[in-house]
Amino acid sequence: MVARLFRLRLALLGSAFRGSFGRGLGTTVWFLLLAAGAVGLALAPTLVTDDPAERAVIDTLVGSAVLLAVFLVPFFENRRNLEPKQFASFPAGPGAIGFALLVTSIITWPFFLLVIWLVSLSVFRPEWGEPSWVAPVILGLTALFALASTRVMSGLSKLLVGPFYAGALRTVGLLLVVAFLPVAVFAGATAFGADGGSAMADASGVLALTPFGAPFAALAAAAGGDLDAVLPGLAILGGAVLFLIAIWIPIAWVSNQRIDRPIQRGIARNGLGWFERFSSRPSQVIAARQLTYWARDPRYRVALFAIPIAPIIMLVAFWIAGADLSALALVPLPVILLLLGWSQHNDVAMDSTAIWEHVASGTKGRADRAGRLAPVLMIGIPLALIGSSITVTVLGDWRVLPAIVGMNIAVLLVACGISSVFSVMMPYPATRPGDSPFVQPQWTGSGSGLAQTLSMLLTLVFAAPAVWFAVTAIVDIEFVENIWALLFGIGYGLLILGLGILIGGRIFDRSGPELIGVTQVFD
Template identity: 40%
Template sequence: MVAQFLGLKLRLLANTLRRSPLQVLGIFVGLLYAIGATGITVAGLASLRRVEPVLAGDITVAVGSAIVLGFLLVPLALGADNSLDPRAFSLFGIPANRLAAVIALTGLVGLPSVAIASVAIAQVVTWARNPLSVIIALFSALLILATCLLGARVSSSVASILLTTRRARELTTLVMLVALVLLAPAIALLASVDWDRGGLSALESVADVAGWTPIGAAWSAPAEAASGNAGAAVLKLLIAAATVGLLWMAWRALVGWLLVAPQRRERASNYVGLGWFGRVPDSPVGAIAARSITYWIRDARYHTTLLAVPVAPLLFVVVLAVAGVPGSVLALIPVPVMCLFLAWSMHNDVASDSSAVWLHLASNTSGWADRLGRMVPALVIGILLIAIGSPIAAAISGDDGVLPSLIGVSSSLLLAGLGLSSVVSARFPYPSVRPGDSPYAQPQASGTGAGLIQSLSFFAAIALSAPALWFALQGLWHPGATSWPMFSLLVGLGMGLVLLALGVLWGGKIFSRRSPELLAFSLRH
């Protein structure tokens, strides 16, 4: 039976290469990224063999605990793994104990298992210092592999139970979004730590705590053995073994429950009232704002946009941190960049409506009302982002004097970008993903027009905010002068509001004048 299940898992993995070319390309990119990350981790662990045991143990425990935590949390965040779901075998009469063991063994087939096995073997090389540490490291490698694979199975099964309803999936998406937003400041904070002075003591504190927890005990046991603490090494090995035993019992219980329990289904909701339409002013702007807010909450295309907003500054921060940019500067990047991408995401909003735009045209809605109503969700999110994120970023940077500059630049990027998007979306719409389609689907765009519009609108928003950026940079270059940050604040807010108003009025005129062309465009695409 084990051979049959392993063969089934191999066929399932092979079927992933029979998808569309774009999906296969994404799989290969992810595969290369995983191989690269695994190779770097393995090489790093192997190089720790020449480092003194205490420091090597601190690094190994910190990195290893993060890896185990990833195996436990990623399945919960990304949803259930439907391959070899125990419920699919409920009609075959396989005993729960046997089915649980066989499915757990199939976890050995796949890239995650190969990656964690490679890392677990690499930590044996790290602790090849004396016979006791090698023996403990070998047992730890087996326990690390079992902990990660069983933990991933348990998390995946829990996700298959809990994440079946739309509300649960939306809550999970929100949690991931918040985590991504907090990740960029966290990286900036880590980059600002003086690792030569306080960094190593902080790492030691983390390793001391994690080494006695289920996620770090197996990684810490060989370090104790290498340092001559045989008793602590055995005790931590017992903690790791007990963790594997508890995970096995949890997995066995979940398999037994899934074999007999009916699949959880989402209950139909009875909506009462008009939703957002009953909470906004009774006006054309209010009605369009309510429709836009509803789209931003329910439409997967807008969810993808919201997910990309915090990812963009994260990439900036990571690249600049690797380049050696100080953490005090990195902390100032996320909020303005998120405001820029949030405003830029509206540059093709008319195309996202598809044929629904005819409602605005048939009701003779004024162009400025359409332009203003559409930007309400992005405007509200951006204002909250600036109000909450700017003080936090200034505090992380360690200089409260940059707060006016941060607010000015972020406000300018948000307001000027929204004003520009109001004009661009009415004058230069291009094919977008249709409502109901996958947000990752590729619409048929004509030539390079879509890419040109995207690039020009993006860099034009930055150019319109150049005055506020210039004053902010002057404030950074002249720390003692308090006038530069105030100039950045006043210019950013002032120009942003003016450009927003001009964009709404100009975009409204274009929308009203080109309404027949916009309707024809929406019907074609």
């Protein structure tokens, strides 16, 4: 089985060069650039500092980041990974298939890049040469850990998620990458700050207790002559490798025995845009449709362009009044997130042509409410995280980051929850699909003014507790209070969002025919 998979792996590697001369040349250049990046990553710490102790801290942090990426990325993106299920028809047991897949994973492009990085580390760190056995053993175990973690996380992803939700999982992974940017900014600002050295040393000390940082901390200890500190690192790394290999065989066995629901023949799976990235469940189909609307419908784009204008006007007014500019840094992002969530308070009227489909098909109201919030949440949550890091940069104190993140996420979620109720409780005329976004239909009687006023007032009232806790933590800077403000803001926001979806869904279920009648009047 191992020999067959080796031949298959070699054929897969060679397929990247077949087809045309241009394709082969592009593959070669792309791999050489990635290899140069791996070598540069290994060389960079030696260019930053000549102090072995500082270089050891940087190696632990960078190495931990690389191994953590190797561990997590296959869970979200594994389309090119072979899986045990593909070899279920072979005359071999699950154990043999799992072992063959694990061993032959060394014939892959990512593993080649990892080996280049590890070899470059050993070349650019001559202090790792004594004692001579430490570096080969630890680096070899590190490569084996990366190999096993890739197989385990990819196998778990395919078992837990399956092909129907793979697109949604990749979308979540992309959002997490965007959301991680504030953490990267925070780490960089802390590292180059006044207390950056101590913060980096503390972080490397914590990472040394994990399989991601243990190998590099053990190599640094061996280079310093402390052989007693090498054994704990070897034990952590070796235990992690054994654990991953031990659970990989059961994963391979379950994957071979499990039968997925067959995909119906004749159903298009490609070229569907956002619908490829979401499953066929009602809420996720509605989410895909809403994302398509936001990408193509000028009515939504005009609303997005108009949202940042309000905080700019507010800042100019406060600046003319003589307000403190550093304190004003807290204003723009919550206002933008408030307006972004509040913009959904009349979404039923904006999407009136699809309401009859939901009512006629018996779609649950909570599925309609949850699906319509997908564009706002996919834009708002990364915006809240990235904007919070910019806010604390302007403030000049990174200790208040948890409180600001909690406040901004709470404002967004509360606004979405209130909008979920008002969009079915008090819809009013909106621009019809295909018309100019600046044309407003006429409507007699109360409508837009009352709905807008009440929805905005309730959003402000329900967002006040989270804002109060956050402002208290920002004024009186304490670690516990900031963490409490973060947890309270997220928890409180999720509570209001969940209640808004449930209440709005209940109203939708009860008044579906009336919503059809009202929205058809608007059309």
